[in-house]
Amino acid sequence: MEKHCTESRVKGVSTGTTILAAVFDGGVVIGSDSRASMGEEYVSSKTINKVIQVHDRIFCCIAGSLADAQAITKAAKFHLSFHSVQMESPPRVMAAASVLKDLCYKNREELQAGFITAGWDKKNGPQVYVVALGGMLINQLVTIAGSGSTYIYGYIDAKYKPNMTKEECLQFATNALALAMGRDNVSGGVAHLVVVTEKGVEHVVVPGDKLPKFHDE
Amino acid sequence: MLEETGPEWLSEEVKTGTTIIAIEFDGGVVLGSDSRVSAGASVVNRVMNKLSPLHDKIYCALSGSAADAQTIAEIVNYQLDVHSIEIGEDPQVRSAATLVRNISYKYKEELSAHLIVAGWDRRDGGQVFATLNGLLTRQPFAVGGSGSSYVYGFVDAEYRRGIRKEECQQFVVNTLTLAMNRDGSSGGVAYVVTIDEHGTEEKVVLGNQLPTFFDQ
Numbered sequence: 456m457e458k459h460c461t462e463s464r465v466k467g468v469s470t471g472t473t474i475l476a477a478v479f480d481g482g483v484v485i486g487s488d489s490r491a492s493m494g495e496e497y498v499s500s501k502t503i504n505k506v507i508q509v510h511d512r513i514f515c516c517i518a519g520s521l522a523d524a525q526a527i528t529k530a531a532k533f534h535l536s537f538h539s540v541q542m543e544s545p546p547r548v549m550a551a552a553s554v555l556k557d558l559c560y561k562n563r564e565e566l567q568a569g570f571i572t573a574g575w576d577k578k579n580g581p582q583v584y585v586v587a588l589g590g591m592l593i594n595q596l597v598t599i600a601g602s603g604s605t606y607i608y609g610y611i612d613a614k615y616k617p618n619m620t621k622e623e624c625l626q627f628a629t630n631a632l633a634l635a636m637g638r639d640n641v642s643g644g645v646a647h648l649v650v651v652t653e654k655g656v657e658h659v660v661v662p663g664d665k666l667p668k669f670h671d672e
Numbered sequence: 673m674l675e676e677t678g679p680e681w682l683s684e685e686v687k688t689g690t691t692i693i694a695i696e697f698d699g700g701v702v703l704g705s706d707s708r709v710s711a712g713a714s715v716v717n718r719v720m721n722k723l724s725p726l727h728d729k730i731y732c733a734l735s736g737s738a739a740d741a742q743t744i745a746e747i748v749n750y751q752l753d754v755h756s757i758e759i760g761e762d763p764q765v766r767s768a769a770t771l772v773r774n775i776s777y778k779y780k781e782e783l784s785a786h787l788i789v790a791g792w793d794r795r796d797g798g799q800v801f802a803t804l805n806g807l808l809t810r811q812p813f814a815v816g817g818s819g820s821s822y823v824y825g826f827v828d829a830e831y832r833r834g835i836r837k838e839e840c841q842q843f844v845v846n847t848l849t850l851a852m853n854r855d856g857s858s859g860g861v862a863y864v865v866t867i868d869e870h871g872t873e874e875k876v877v878l879g880n881q882l883p884t885f886f887d888q
Contacts, residue, residue, distance in 0.1 A: 605821045609823035
């Protein structure tokens, strides 16, 4: 059988993971699982939060080597807070995504991390950007990444609708994470979800036993 | 002197990098497959039917190495013919799956093909068997091939027991389309075979008749 190769060849702690972000009518939902693994056999943390806040209404999710991801987000947070002081206004989501992209692209030989950046800004409203491994930046309505994402491409394509309500989008994201965690053995734990709108930020954590169950469970 | 090596696809193994699926519905089974055969980066056949008959009401879906899969299907087709003459009636789906499994297991080091066997018999109705790597397991649905990874989530979410025939056919077409859209080794047209107690129906859904999704 054709085996789809998804192992990341990293030593040390890696976030074999599932992350996603989706735009709904008025905001974005960003979500991730919470498992950190070393190799394919050992879960080094069951509850890490892969959704990092880089500014008031901008979040990013990390996939790949955890060490790289933490170093980059720290640098990005600094750049962004400096940038927003200079501009005297909150940074645009595109600005956050570009900062991450620059860091990824300049260090693409050494780094092994990909990012989803999502948030809300006054000019363009809710947006989702994905920065892939080599430093490419694209704007999409919905995006998924990480090892567990392979299994839910079909689900996302079929079930995402533009302009959903907040509740529909939260349900969609929770289902997608649950399906991916059900098939990918390096994704798991709880589902961390963040909803960002003009009004503010809301964190939702769905513990493992409250995740939706599907036909064979 | 530079030697001319010829086109790359001549030296690549021919694989049915593919998406195959079989689902049991209330009264029978539906099998589906894409139609792309690749050799490295080239598509050497864009209209191959990967649903191969093993008997009147038993089909198998081929994936992996094209040569290995076809050979297994032909051998089992012959063995099933002999078996059904010996027992004097139509063979059971489980027998067909067992024959496929026996070959897959015995030659597992040499072969690299995965066949999903599905069909209808009088004793147990519609059945789907997976024979990956030499195991034999009956499942309500089975997906296989390189494109299957992308649709595990979709199938997990949408499968329901006891669905009707037309719903099942639509579900198979939707799943194949989603996989073909994401997997570079799957594409072309969708072949769908429906088997129930009344007979076997083969259908082709052409590219422009496949469903489209929000980003197309």
